[in-house]
Structures are given as C-alpha cells and as structure tokens.
Amino acid sequence: MPVIINGRERFMTTTHSVSAISRQLLRNRLLRQWKADDKGSTALEFSIVAIPFFMFILGFVGCAFYFFISNSLEKGMDQTSRLIRTGEAVTDKMTVNQFKQSICDGAGSWIDCNQLQIFVKSYPDGWAGLNSAKPQPCVQGGVVVTNTAPGTDLIAIYSGAASDVVIVTVCYKWNFTSKLPMIKLGNMADGSLMLQTATAFRSEPYPQS
Template structure:
C-alpha cells in the first residue's frame, strides 16, 4: 500500500519549505563552533602572554646580572633583599609583582674549577616551587649563575589547554645567566 498522493504532495512541500528556510542556521552553526573557537583564541592569547612575560623576565635578568658581572653589586655590598629591591625590581615590567613574586638566586663557583663544576638544582619538586635560593655574587674572576623565577598564573587551563608546570594552575617562568665576573677592584 502506497501512501496517498495528497500525503506525498504535502510531504514534498514540507521538505521543500524546510530546505528553503535558512533562518537560524547561522546561529546554530555558530553555537556549535563558538566554544572551540573561543577556547583556541584564549589559549593562543595566553600562550603569547606567557612568552612575552618570559622574555620580559629574561631582559630584567640580563640588566640585573650586569651589576654582578661588573662588580657593582659586590662593591655596594648588596644582600639578597637589597639586590632584589634596588637592582632587579627597577628592571621588571608591570607584568610582575616584584615584591612578592620574583625569586632571585645568585650562586658563585671558583673559576679554577671551570663551568663544568656548575651545579644547578631544580626548583620544582612534586609540582611545587621550592624556594632554596641563595645570594653569593662571588669575587673577581669567579663563575656566577644568576636565576630569576616567577610563578605565572594561568587562566585557560580549565578549557583543556594546560601549560602549567606547577600545581594550582601556575607556570614557573625562569631566566638564567651564567658568566665569569670581570676583574674589578
């Protein structure tokens, strides 16, 4: 038993109306694509911001390490907090909370042992940052390693994109410079 001709005609008309009616299809398509689009957009923005902050930290380190390299920090007899406050913080951009967030690690080694004797510890243990930083700028001709650390908060980690290397949705940014002090007097 075939359907009645009236039913066929009515079904064909309904199908034609459905195919011809495009109102709302763009909104439905956007609703399907928008979450993935915005997640990708925010992940790109956050990754770019992390790279920019990391480069800013590197620049601040290079500017600050020069005062140790030339002996200015040793002559001024800076301690760890004084070096951070007077030398590092003026070079840090507005991206960072210098007073509470920047960690400074300065370690020196005798030049007679060479750069092969430099031993750097990992500041991340079990997903947490361990503050075992020191301040030893060394003397003329000593090998010095200066490191800056900052725990950068991440916001897009909940969307499936996670570049955190610390617990609590943070990424540890670090900058390192190794050099031999100039023979200052």
C-alpha cells in the same frame, strides 16, 4: 471506487481518500518549505566551530603572554646581573632584597615580586667548576624551591669575588595560566606555570673593596 453511471464506469473518490491526499500534499509542501528555509544556518554553523575557535584564541593569547613575561624576566635579570659583573653590586653593598627588587623593577610592574625567587652562586674555579655543578631547580617534588638566604645579606656573599664565574637563576611562579578556562598551560598542581631563566658570566676584574 468504480461505479456504473449511464452505462459508463466512473471513479468516485471517498472522503477518506481525499483527506489522505490532502495530508500528503500538505506534508510535501511543508517539506519543500523546510528544505528551502535557510534562516539561522549561519548561527548553527558558528555554534559548531565556536568552541575550537575560542580555545584557539585563548591558547594564542596565553602563548603571547608567556613569551612577553619570559622576555620581561630575562630583561630584568640581564640588567641587574650586570651590576654583579661590573662589581657595582659589591661596591654599593647591595643586599639580596635590593638585588631582587632591582630585577622586578627591570622586568616591569606586571611582575609580581612576591612570586619571584632568585638564586646566585659563584664558582671561584672558573668555568671548570661548572662541570660538576647541577642547575638550580625551581621545583622539587612538585614543591616550589624557596631561597632561604636572609634578605639583609649582602649579595656579594653569594656572587663571589672579582673574576669568579657566577650563575644567576630566576624562578617566577606565573598565576595567570591558572585563570585560563579550558586551556592547560601550567606545570604546577594549581594550574600556574613556573618560569625559569638563568644567566652565566665571569665577573670583571674590578677592584676589591
């Protein structure tokens, strides 16, 4: 506030105004320090992208495993189905359980044979018989289709005779997808994924036993 000292006007600062100026200067100083402080910015930026990043990694791993398991099943199925095509399964009197186990062994030890179903069907009329045939389903109404054929039956009962067209279908319930957090790759109610692969061929004209 202005006062007259020795005929001259002077401005005197009160304690209250000094205090207000000091607080303002302190706030400005703290604000400048806060703006200049970039410690922890990397951690903050990573926390923003962490969830989508890990979801991408888990999805990538899940897809890689999917193709790996699918190729393993196809490998085991193709190798074992050749035994039917050449007539070895018939002459060796291979049973349904032995045929299934052979597919599991060819696919690899990472395949849980208890989760695998096989279906073998022959068509004596040749490829024309496939026109009215329906693909073998692995799931019906959300329920896994179970092969009720006795495991002790000879596979020849279902694979037909020489020169018949045969379709071998493999269904595998893959439980790995139910264990992936935040990623839904399964098509079953419990989160698992039903994998299906099939092959069709005409048996060679091998000698009938």
